[in-house]
Amino acid sequence: MASKKKSDADAALHKELLHSMILQRRFEEKVAEAYALGKIGGFCHLYIGQEAVSTGILSLLRDDDYVLTTYRDHGQAIVRGMSPRSVMAELFGRIDGCSRGKGGSMHLFDRHVNFLGGHGIVGAHVPMATGVGFAIKYRGGDQVCICFMGEAAVNNGAFHESLNMAGLWRLPVVYVIENNRYGMGTAVDRASSIKDMYKRGDTYSIANAVVDGQDVFAVRDAAQEAIDRARKDYAPTLLEVRTYRFMGHSMSDAASGTYRTKDELEEYRKRDPITLLERRMLADKTLSKSDVAGMEAEIAATVQDSWDFAENSPEPPLEALYEDVYVETTT
Amino acid sequence: MPIITYRDALNQALREEMHRDDRVFLMGEEVGVYNGAYKVSKGLLEEFGEMRVVDTPITELGFTGVGVGSAMVGLRPVIEFMTWNFALLAIDQIVNAAAKMLYMSGGQFPMPMVFRGPNGAALQLSAQHSQAWESWLAHIPGLKVVTPGTPYDAKGLLKSAIRDDNPVIVLEAEMLYNTKGEVPDEDYVIPLGKAELKREGDHCSIITSGKMALVAMQAADQMAKEGIRIDVVDLRTIRPMDVDAITASVRKTNRAVVLEEGWEVCGIGAQVVDYIQRDCFDHLDAPVLRVHQADVPMPYAKAIEKAAKPDVAKTIAAVNKVMYR
Ligand SMILES: Cc1ncc(C[n+]2csc(CCOP(=O)(O)OP(=O)(O)O)c2C)c(N)n1
Ligand SMILES: [Mg+2]
Numbered sequence: 001m002a003s004k005k006k007s008d009a010d011a012a013l014h015k016e017l018l019h020s021m022i023l024q025r026r027f028e029e030k031v032a033e034a035y036a037l038g039k040i041g042g043f044c045h046l047y048i049g050q051e052a053v054s055t056g057i058l059s060l061l062r063d064d065d066y067v068l069t070t071y072r073d074h075g076q077a078i079v080r081g082m083s084p085r086s087v088m089a090e091l092f093g094r095i096d097g098c099s100r101g102k103g104g105s106m107h108l109f110d111r112h113v114n115f116l117g118g119h120g121i122v123g124a125h126v127p128m129a130t131g132v133g134f135a136i137k138y139r140g141g142d143q144v145c146i147c148f149m150g151e152a153a154v155n156n157g158a159f160h161e162s163l164n165m166a167g168l169w170r171l172p173v174v175y176v177i178e179n180n181r182y183g184m185g186t187a188v189d190r191a192s193s194i195k196d197m198y199k200r201g202d203t204y205s206i207a208n209a210v211v212d213g214q215d216v217f218a219v220r221d222a223a224q225e226a227i228d229r230a231r232k233d234y235a236p237t238l239l240e241v242r243t244y245r246f247m248g249h250s251m252s253d254a255a256s257g258t259y260r261t262k263d264e265l266e267e268y269r270k271r272d273p274i275t276l277l278e279r280r281m282l283a284d285k286t287l288s289k290s291d292v293a294g295m296e297a298e299i300a301a302t303v304q305d306s307w308d309f310a311e312n313s314p315e316p317p318l319e320a321l322y323e324d325v326y327v328e329t330t331t
Numbered sequence: 332m333p334i335i336t337y338r339d340a341l342n343q344a345l346r347e348e349m350h351r352d353d354r355v356f357l358m359g360e361e362v363g364v365y366n367g368a369y370k371v372s373k374g375l376l377e378e379f380g381e382m383r384v385v386d387t388p389i390t391e392l393g394f395t396g397v398g399v400g401s402a403m404v405g406l407r408p409v410i411e412f413m414t415w416n417f418a419l420l421a422i423d424q425i426v427n428a429a430a431k432m433l434y435m436s437g438g439q440f441p442m443p444m445v446f447r448g449p450n451g452a453a454l455q456l457s458a459q460h461s462q463a464w465e466s467w468l469a470h471i472p473g474l475k476v477v478t479p480g481t482p483y484d485a486k487g488l489l490k491s492a493i494r495d496d497n498p499v500i501v502l503e504a505e506m507l508y509n510t511k512g513e514v515p516d517e518d519y520v521i522p523l524g525k526a527e528l529k530r531e532g533d534h535c536s537i538i539t540s541g542k543m544a545l546v547a548m549q550a551a552d553q554m555a556k557e558g559i560r561i562d563v564v565d566l567r568t569i570r571p572m573d574v575d576a577i578t579a580s581v582r583k584t585n586r587a588v589v590l591e592e593g594w595e596v597c598g599i600g601a602q603v604v605d606y607i608q609r610d611c612f613d614h615l616d617a618p619v620l621r622v623h624q625a626d627v628p629m630p631y632a633k634a635i636e637k638a639a640k641p642d643v644a645k646t647i648a649a650v651n652k653v654m655y656r
Contacts, residue, residue: 066404100437109436116403117436121427127396128403128428135401138356138382158423161393168388324438325472329496 049246052273056219071106094313123156133171152183167204172230201238213243359411395421412448430473447501461629463593478541487521526576532560
């Protein structure tokens with residue numbers, strides 16, 4: 001009986017995880033469509049292929065935990081609980097966007113779910129996340145701060161300065177390196193003297209681990225350990241998650257052809273995190289083909305709704321131009 | 332009223348504000364055990380403990396970013412740079428993060444924080460330790476920039492800066508730390524964005540700020556002996572700038588010299604002159620002149636260092652010129 005309950009709970013959780021990953025995927029496919037139509041402008045970086053990382057890690061957080069990330073932020077924002085509507089409206093540059101149309105794709109923020117951006121300078125948010133960890137400890141809290149970054153950020157001074165302080169002061173931050181093997185067109189082995197990114201944690205006496213980023217369960221297991229360590233012991237972790245982006249670096253970059261081959265891309269596509277989970281669930285019969293169809297239909301409607309919402313939301317009025325440069329001091 | 336040093340005035344401001352609000356903390360190199368590279372934070376570690384007076388490694392980019400992150404979640408950091416020259420390593424956090432966070436988040440994340448430390452030249456510190464950074468920082472929307480020139484202004488402006496919900500740059504000066512002046516014991520603040528007419532006259536205006544206000548006062552004293560009455564406008568805040576104070580003075584005197592510590596090209600003085608030509612065009616009896624650092628990196632040797640710096644003699648020469656004397 002107990003084991004039946006557990007397996008029911010597991011099945012429900014697995015469905016949630018699958019739902020979370022498919023939602024990100026379909027949302028971003030829609031983003032690509034909108035971009036092609038000129039409804040979205042500027043730099044826009046898709047997360048497609050990496051969804052098991054956001055879903056795996058953020059599904060473990062409490063509401064009062066914190067998240068910071070890079071410009072490749074759509075998936076993480078949605079998994080963290082921001083509405084697809086507010087994200088799509090932001091991408092469309094509309095007033096109902098999460099950042100009131102002032103940030104765009106790279107600067108998604110939502111203070112209601114402690115989503116602290118969306119940052120465009122590679123590595124720069126890593127000290128900020130360290131500061132959030134500092135603030136948690138300053139107040140004696142037991143929240144955790146998750147800091148996502150690309151593998152190229154680990155060659156940047158901000159990363160090293162941060163890890164040194166987090167190791168020195170024991171701060172409750174989980175640094176997640178999403179190693180998708182490329183920083184724009186530069187392969188990781190052409191940029192880093194160390195191939196195993198997680199080992200950089202040793203330099204700063206920070207617990208570290210590496211995990212398969214296409215397997216959402218593996219991600220969750222590794223992340224749970226890191227989150228516990230932060231919550232219980234104020235101890236940081238450097239977690240390297242090995243993944244792959246299926247699209248170009250940004251909308252102007254072809255998925256393959258210059259710095260990586262089509263064959264390589266095809267090889268990695270075989271380990272699509274969504275397909276892997278779906279297959280596994282179909283095999284252990286926790287999911288049926290009609291479940292998938294139902295989920296897809298519901299998600300398609302959600303995504304279409306976000307598009308409609310964004311399209312109907314007004315552009316920021318001209319008065320908004322000069323708003324939000326300074327706040328009025330109230331204290 | 333007690334007479335104390337500029338250094339102690341800053342120390343009082345920090346202590347009072349840390350007592351007033353437990354979200355306020357001080358972070359930087361040598362601020363704790365060493366009592367501050369210039370002893371501004373003397374005694375604070377003992378009083379507030381190491382969570383609120385935080386000695387950092389030499390990691391300007393890193394600890395400035397820690398300040399930014401902590402401000403995002405509601406703390407009120409005071410980030411001390413040993414000198415502003417080293418803040419260049421942290422400029423990304425100041426400019427790209429602190430100054431822009433509120434705007435790019437659509438108003439969701441204010442940055443109630445202070446960046447402070449000595450700015451400009453001291454004595455014979457040469458090229459890398461002598462730069463005046465006003466114009467770099469004042470260029471950025473989202474930042475406020477203050478330049479206290481007296482102990483009274485130092486305390487009142489730093490307290491306002493700490494209470495302000497926006498990122499505020501406080502440019503102090505090594506050459507001012509030992510200067511003395513009257514500073515009330517009780518709580519007071521000086522509003523940001525308000526200039527002070529430090530001396531009244533009707534022959535010529537000197538518009539200046541911070542450390543250079545002392546130079547302007549000395550120049551005005553000397554000229555008074557020759558019967559020349561100078562209006563000395565100490566801007567105190569560079570951004571937002573008190574344009575009304577500038578124009579009121581120039582409309583009265585019809586002549587102006589703009590004195591600043593930094594370089595000429597794209598300097599603060601260029602901005603002041605622009606306000607004057609825009610708002611006082613018909614009131615001017617002579618072109619406005621500027622006094623500033625020579626357009627070279629600061630040299631070491633005494634004589635050429637002196638030649639590089641703006642000073643009383645250069646200021647008097649400029650006033651004489653705009654008065655056609
Ligand atoms: C400091 C800085 N330098 C360069 C860039 C331009 N740039 C944007 S993303 C990127 C590659 C980053 O790669 P990685 O950290 O691996 O993240 P990924 O894009 O793979 O998610 C570069 C060079 C930048 N935004 N910031
Ligand atoms: Mg990468």
